[in-house]
Amino acid sequence: MNAERVSGRPLATPGQEAPFDPTRAVSAPSGFPMLLYKEWLRFWKVSVQTVLAPVLTALMYLLVFGYTLQGRLEPLPGIGYTSFLVPGLAMMSVLQNSFANSSSSLMQSKMQGSIVFVLLPPISHREFLAAYVLAAMARGFVVGLAVVIAAVWFVHLEVRHPLWVLAFGLLGSAVMATLGVIAGILSEKIDQISAIQNFVILPLTFLSGVFYSVHSLPATWQFATHFNPMFYMIDGFRYGFFGVSDVGPWISAGFVAVSVAALSLGALWMLASGYKLRH
Amino acid sequence: MTAAIRIAQLHKRYGAVQALDGVDLEIQQGEFFGLLGPNGAGKTTLISVLAGLARADSGSAQIMGYDVVRDYRQARRAVGVVPQELVFDPFFNVREMLVFQSGYFGIRDNGDWIDELLHHLDLTAKADTNMRRLSGGMKRRVLVAQALVHKPPVIVLDEPTAGVDVELRHALWRFVRRLNTDGHTIVLTTHYLEEAEGLCGRIAMLKQGRVVALDTTQNLLARFSGSYVRLKLVAGDLPPGLRTRETAADSEGRHTLQLHDYADLERVMQELRNSGLKVQEMELLQPDLEEVFMKLTGSQSAQHAAAGVHDER
Numbered sequence: 311m312n313a314e315r316v317s318g319r320p321l322a323t324p325g326q327e328a329p330f331d332p333t334r335a336v337s338a339p340s341g342f343p344m345l346l347y348k349e350w351l352r353f354w355k356v357s358v359q360t361v362l363a364p365v366l367t368a369l370m371y372l373l374v375f376g377y378t379l380q381g382r383l384e385p386l387p388g389i390g391y392t393s394f395l396v397p398g399l400a401m402m403s404v405l406q407n408s409f410a411n412s413s414s415s416l417m418q419s420k421m422q423g424s425i426v427f428v429l430l431p432p433i434s435h436r437e438f439l440a441a442y443v444l445a446a447m448a449r450g451f452v453v454g455l456a457v458v459i460a461a462v463w464f465v466h467l468e469v470r471h472p473l474w475v476l477a478f479g480l481l482g483s484a485v486m487a488t489l490g491v492i493a494g495i496l497s498e499k500i501d502q503i504s505a506i507q508n509f510v511i512l513p514l515t516f517l518s519g520v521f522y523s524v525h526s527l528p529a530t531w532q533f534a535t536h537f538n539p540m541f542y543m544i545d546g547f548r549y550g551f552f553g554v555s556d557v558g559p560w561i562s563a564g565f566v567a568v569s570v571a572a573l574s575l576g577a578l579w580m581l582a583s584g585y586k587l588r589h
Numbered sequence: 590m591t592a593a594i595r596i597a598q599l600h601k602r603y604g605a606v607q608a609l610d611g612v613d614l615e616i617q618q619g620e621f622f623g624l625l626g627p628n629g630a631g632k633t634t635l636i637s638v639l640a641g642l643a644r645a646d647s648g649s650a651q652i653m654g655y656d657v658v659r660d661y662r663q664a665r666r667a668v669g670v671v672p673q674e675l676v677f678d679p680f681f682n683v684r685e686m687l688v689f690q691s692g693y694f695g696i697r698d699n700g701d702w703i704d705e706l707l708h709h710l711d712l713t714a715k716a717d718t719n720m721r722r723l724s725g726g727m728k729r730r731v732l733v734a735q736a737l738v739h740k741p742p743v744i745v746l747d748e749p750t751a752g753v754d755v756e757l758r759h760a761l762w763r764f765v766r767r768l769n770t771d772g773h774t775i776v777l778t779t780h781y782l783e784e785a786e787g788l789c790g791r792i793a794m795l796k797q798g799r800v801v802a803l804d805t806t807q808n809l810l811a812r813f814s815g816s817y818v819r820l821k822l823v824a825g826d827l828p829p830g831l832r833t834r835e836t837a838a839d840s841e842g843r844h845t846l847q848l849h850d851y852a853d854l855e856r857v858m859q860e861l862r863n864s865g866l867k868v869q870e871m872e873l874l875q876p877d878l879e880e881v882f883m884k885l886t887g888s889q890s891a892q893h894a895a896a897g898v899h900d901e902r
Contacts, residue, residue: 351685423676428693429641432694
């Protein structure tokens with residue numbers, strides 16, 4: 311270290327050029343933009359794994375199911391099966407990746423102890439939640455967009471109500487990103503996050519109507535599907551593309567918006583109380 | 590002047606363990622303050638409460654006059670904490686870590702100060718190296734740099750030299766001493782007692798979540814420890830008048846005698862002359878913080894007890 315090599319230049323300045331100024335401390339800019347940027351970089355730096363891999367998975371589904379079932383199934387009148395599949399697969403990717411991003415980021419930094427770097431600065435719990443959720447939504451958005459862009463090379467796709475597509479894309483990813491924050495805070499091991507992904511998120515997305523219309527299901531299953539929150543996200547998202555859905559878009563949007571609000575309140579309460587983060 | 594740190598009646602319990610049991614402490618601006626205590630004494634818990642990493646059950650803690658809970662934004666801006674664990678984010682390189690940490694404190698365009706920190710901590714050559722590729726000592730320096738990005742007036746170092754080689758330890762202390770000279774308040778915990786003795790102006794000793802001693806290092810040494818003289822006589826035995834002072838004797842014929850103060854030395858020499866005894870070798874033993882530590886905390890070996898400081902909550 312070079313402490314003694316320096317001459318005449320103060321190392322640090324509490325009593326010199328910048329005495330500690332409480333008014334400056336109060337009005338200083340927020341740490342939120344940097345936390346958001348760091349969270350964005352975290353997945354972007356490993357985008358082969360966090361973006362390319364899920365896009366490839368979705369395209370494999372499209373290839374296998376689309377080409378084997380095209381012409382045999384017509385879940386919505388006048389819409390080919392492959393076209394029907396694309397919005398569902400895109401939304402599935404959005405949901406899974408939003409959850410994966412916030413949950414794994416928090417979990418990893420908890421396990422490595424580097425969570426202290428974001429707990430020590432003056433970042434409020436609202437800013438904290440917003441940064442993790444928005445970064446996770448961004449990953450979901452990038453993956454979802456990439457799936458749609460890749461798919462339009464093979465499949466004819468029209469977008470009837472782009473605003474609904476955007477609204478459901480944002481709301482759905484917000485639900486899963488917030489859920490990811492909660493799971494990341496609650497979990498103590500990486501296995502627990504994997505268990506939630508494999509035993510909760512995956513079955514709920516697969517059974518939410520990604521691959522079929524609920525109207526093709528027996529009455530009991532149709533009824534049960536209405537208790538799956540992912541169903542509303544996928545159904546509403548698909549409505550944006552085709553203008554046809556199993557449930558009205560306003561009902562779905564209302565359901566998803568209430569979910570975002572409830573989960574956000576839960577996450578904020580956990581962060582404000584320091585639950586499992588500030589011991 | 591506002592106290593750098595003011596702690597009042599701080600209590601914190603983890604399950605059955607009373608980690609902090611009514612701690613009162615006031616540290617003035619510009620002090621170099623040592624926090625010592627055996628394993629589980631509550632040092633890390635106290636630092637965690639100050640840093641906002643833990644919530645106290647009751648009592649209050651202020652940094653530069655700001656309550657760490659109510660005015661947490663100002664309090665956290667006023668303090669830089671070097672954590673005990675060697676933590677890092679494997680996704681990023683050294684400079685990125687420092688840019689992020691600056692940004693978390695709302696500081697943009699901090700490049701000049703980051704360059705200066707990298708220079709002072711001998712990290713310039715490693716600025717673009719991923720954190721994963723750094724040695725333990727390098728990672729420790731990055732932690733120090735991260736704690737200083739926002740130029741905090743109060744710097745808290747929790748066992749910063751644990752597991753660090755001798756060279757880095759000395760370099761680190763030179764750097765920290767320099768920060769103190771520049772006006773920063775330094776609070777440190779260390780299990781190298783000789784370091785605390787050399788660096789700290791005042792020391793608090795914690796035991797089972799309570800402050801058992803709080804005084805200047807000099808006073809602690811004077812009060813709880815004493816000076817000794819170890820001598821070997823050319824021939825003969827100690828005169829009876831000096832036997833009461835004897836605290837130890839070894840097989841080589843060396844006697845250790847307690848001195849109440851340095852003037853006592855003359856009395857010892859006088860007694861020896863009166864008895865016609867000649868001294869072959871003589872050595873003055875300085876007061877030792879480890880002795881104070883052992884007396885106050887009742888531990889068998891202070892170095893040993895304080896060595897296993899991890900997970901002391």
